Amino acid sequence: MKTKTLSQRRKILVVLKGYPRLSETFIAQELRGLEKAGFNLTLISMRRPTDKKRHPVHDEIRARVVYLPEYLHEEPIRVLKGLMASFRKPGIKALWKRFFKDLARDLSRNRFRRLGQAMVLAREWPDNGEWLHAHFIHTPASVTEYTSILTGVPWTCSAHAKDIWTSPDWELHEKLGSARWTVTCTRSGYEHMRTLTPRKEAVHLSYHGLDLARFGHFGGKRSQRDGSDPADPAFILSVGRAVEKKGYDTLLKALSLLPGDLNWRFEHIGGGDNLSKLKVLAADLNLADRITWKGALAQEDVLDHYRRADVFALACRIASNGDRDGLPNVLVEASSQRVPCISTSVxxxxxxxxxxxxxxxxxxxxxxxxxxxxxxxxxxxxLRSRLGNAAEKRVREHFDHEASIDQLGRLFADEWQKAS
Known part of the structure; x- marks a missing residue:
């Protein structure tokens, strides 16, 4: 197979904001899919992990993980060595020119941090990498692009949601012009990025999809709860980080508006900075005794909750800083298990x-x-049964992640064939 033959000729250094992360199963799923397709990966993480749990897919990924200095002052010797070595790299003049151009438009410590991380990566150059690929077009792509300029090694990018909508247009324009190609997982993100670059053919739409082997068909019976029995209330589930764009305050207010004769319980899975505020809001709305906050759970536990839930709810919104979801993977997961979903037009x-x-x-x-x-x-x-069955059918027909892996494989192979 041409794609696999070409994949074996390139070691890809994949730059990630953090690894592993429970909230980014779609990335882990893609990494494992690329490995299974024959791609040779080394993971470059800008941050060390903070989650205490791991998903099974993380243990299946064979790629080595290299951690860059999260903050430059924490590893000054490593950073200094990267700086000194950078003066011997072919792209040092081009890099300084680009850096100061960026700095004039974004005078921040973050900009210096990305430059330092790029210099460390360029000096250490793990496993003789031959290609650079960034997940997220904001800070990981900054490190990746600076490294590419410094070393001359080509780069590509997977853009997602927040990274597109919270990045200034000038920065997206620069990166879209520099990367060999960029993929993104929603049509809205795809169309937005295409307006920012003359290289429209280098922007591609690629849905993440779902690893259907992990989310097999659930043939069990769904409950017939209708909210009439206080002893057997309807089970409403949501999975997501407690952050502004997930709209959990909206969801709690919606729960408080449900009729008094309707019996329900709500369970939330996920961490997030706003959890404590949401618990206070739930108490203020007199909902606390109907809600269970479960925190972060491993994938197999989340799957069990999908299979027991009556309704999945996620009140997505555009946050005050422009952050928003792309296509939340949890909606695809829940749909694959015949759970009818309620969400928003975001x-x-x-x-x-x-x-x-x-x-x-x-x-x-x-x-x-x-x-x-x-x-x-x-x-x-x-109604739940009808919508849930239709949801599963749509996922299994249109959101199989193997299609995304095949598309990425072809994109890599086409570029590498040009360079051969």
Whole structure:
């Protein structure tokens, strides 16, 4: 196979913001898929892990992980060696020119940190890397691009959500012009980036999809709960970090608007900086005794919750700083298990969920509309069954991650064939 033959001729250094991360299973899934397709990877992480748990896929990834200095002052000798070695690299003049151009538009410590990390990477150059690939087009792509300029090694990029929408247009323009190609996982992100570069042919849409081997068909019976039995309340589930863009305050307010005769319980899986505030809000809304905050869980535990839930809810929104989800992987996961989902018309969500056909989609930041959808789902088990079955069908027909891996393989192979 041409793709596999070419893949064996390139060692790819994959630059990540942090590794491993529970909230980025889509990246781990892609890394494992590329390895299975024959690609030779070394992972370059800008941060050390903070999660206490790991997903099974992390243990299956064979690639070595190299950690860059997270903060330059923590490893001054390593950074100094990188700086000194950079003066012997072919692209040092071009790098300083680009750096000062960027610095004039973004005078920040972060900009110096990315330069220092790039110099460390260029000096240490793990495993004789022959290609650079960044996950996220903000800070990981800055390190990757600076390294590429310094060493002359080509680079490519996978852009996702926050990194697109919180990056200034000038920076996206520069990176899209420098990378050999860039992929992104939602049509809204794809169309936005194409407006920022004349190289429109170098921007590609590639849905992450789901590893369906890990999320096999669930043939068990779904409950017939309709919210009428206090002893057997409907089970509403959400999985996601407690951060602004996930809209959990909207979801809690929606729960508080549900009729008093409707019996339900809500479970949240995930960490996040806003958890304590959400718990206070839940108490203020008199919801605390109906909510369980489970924290971060491993993938197999999350799968078990999908299979027991009646409704999956995620009230995505555009955050005050422009941050937003792309297509939340948890919606794809829940749909694969026949759980009917309620979410909002933000970013890539409507690319998965069609309101009334395989889920419910409401406007963002609208607790009343979300509450109406929740009540409709809870009171009508037959509706849940119809939407859940349609959701699973759509995922298995259109969101198999093997298609994304094949597309990435072809993109890499085409570039490498040009260089041969």
């Amino acid at each position: 970013s890539g969500v409507p690319e998965l969920l069609v309101d009334g056909e395989n889920g419910m989609v409401v406007p963002p930041d609208d607790p009343a509309a979300f509450a109406v959808a929740l009540e409709e789902m809870i009171r009508h088990p037959a």
